[in-house]
Amino acid sequence: MKLALITDLHANREAVQAVLDHARAEGADRYAFLGDYVGYGADPAWVVDTVMAYIEQGAIAVGGNHDAGVAQGPSPTMRLDARRVIEWTHAQLDERQLTFLRGLPLSCTDGNMLFVHANAFAPAEWEYIQGRIEAVRSLHATPCQYTFCGHMHEPKLFHLSGTGKAGDFVPTPGVPIPVPPHRQWLVIPGSVGQPRDGNPAACYAIIDVAEQMLTYHRVPYDHEAAADKIRRAGLPPALADRLARGE
Template identity: 55%
Template sequence: MRIALLTDLHANRQALDACLAHAARMNADQYAFTGDLVGYGGDPAAVLDTVMDYAARGAIVVKGNHDEATVSGPRRGMHAEAREAIAWTQGQLSAGQLAFLDTLPLTAELGNMLFVHASAHQPQAWEYVTGVAQAERSLRAAGSRMVFSGHVHAPSLYRRADDGSMGQHAPRPGAIVRIAPQHQYLVIPGSVGQPRDGNTAACCAIYDDGLRQLTYYRVPYDHGAAARRVIAAGLPIVFAMRLVEGL
C-alpha cells in the first residue's frame, strides 16, 4: 500500500490540487490527511469538499487545531490574525462541512501506523514537535512503529531505535528513506498549504508499507494565485505573504 501523506492544507486549494495530482502520478492507493484542513487560506469550502470526497472513499482524516477552532472557537493564545481567519472561515462553511470537522477524530490507526495532527502525547494539547525530546514523547505515547503527524510546517523525520536512542534526519525531497522494521519513526511531511521553511513549494510524502520506503516531496504550484485568493477574501495580508515567501 502506498499512502499519500498530506497535512496542514490550510484552505489552499491550489496547493492541495497540485499535491493530489502528484500523489496520483506516484500511484498512491491510500490517502491520509493529518489535520488543519482550514485556516489561513482563501478556499476552505473547496478544500473541505475535496477532503470529504476522499474520506467517503476511505481516506484517513484527523482533526487539527484550526479545525477544532473553527467549530468550537479559538483557544486563548491564538494570535489575532488567526482568530480573524477562523471567524471568516466559519462563515464560509455549510452546516454539513462544520459537522464533518466537528466529528473528526484526534487520532486514527491503520495496522502499525498512527495518524495524529500534533503529538501523540495528549493530542488535544496541540504540542509542537520541534526536537528529539518532543518526538520521543510522542513516539512513546503512540506505541505504533510509524507515527504520521503535522502541525509543524517544515518537513522532518525522527527515529527511535530499538535500544531507545533517538535520532533526527533532515529529509531530502525525492530521496528514498529505508524504514527499518525494528525502529519507531515519526514522520512530519511539512505543510501542503503553508510551508514555512523558505521554500514556496507544497510539501507531501508517500509511504510504501510493503517496501518499507518513505519519500518526501516538494510540489511546485501557483502560490501567487493562492495568495491572491487570500487577499480577495479580505484576510490578513500576512497569510498571503507567507505563501509568497514560504515563511
C-alpha cells in the same frame, strides 16, 4: 500499498490540487490527511469537500487545531488576526462541513500506524514536536511502528531504536528512505498549504508500506493565485505575502 501523507492544507486550493495530482502520478493508492484543512487560506469549503470526498473512498483523516477552532469558535486569548481568519472561515462553511470538522477524531490507528495532527502523548493539547525530546516522548506514547504527524510545517523525520537511541534528519525531496520496522519512526511530511522552511513548494510524503520506503516530495504550485485570493477575501495581507517566501 502506497500511502500519501498529506497535512496542514490550510484552505489552499492551488497547493492541495497540485499535491493530489502529484500523488496520483506517483502511484498513491490510499491517502491519509493529518489535519488543519482550514485556516490561513481562502478556499476552506473546497478543501473540506475534497477531503470528505477522499474519505468516502477510504482515506484516513484526523482533526487539527485550526479545524477545532473553526468548528468550536475562537478562544478568548486568540490573537486578533487569527480570530479574524477563524470567524471568516466559519462563515464560509455550511452546517454539513462544520459537522464534519466537529466529528474528526484526534488520532487514528491502522495496524502498526498511528495518524495524529500534533503528537501522540497529548493530541488535544496541540504541543509541537520541535525536536528529539518531543519526538521521543511521542514515540514512547504509542506501540505503533510508524507515527505520522502534522502541525509542524517543515518536513522532518525522527527514529528511535530498540535500545533507546534517537535520531533525526531533514529529508531530501524525491530520495527514498528505508524505514525498517526494527525502529520506531515519526514522520512529519511538512505543510501542503503553508510551508515554513523558506521553500514555497508544497510538502507531502508517500510511504510504500510493502517496501518499507518513505519518500518526501515538494510540489511547486501557483502560490501567487492562492495569495491573490487571500487578499481579495480581505484576510490579513501577511498570510498572502508569506506564501511566496515559504514562511
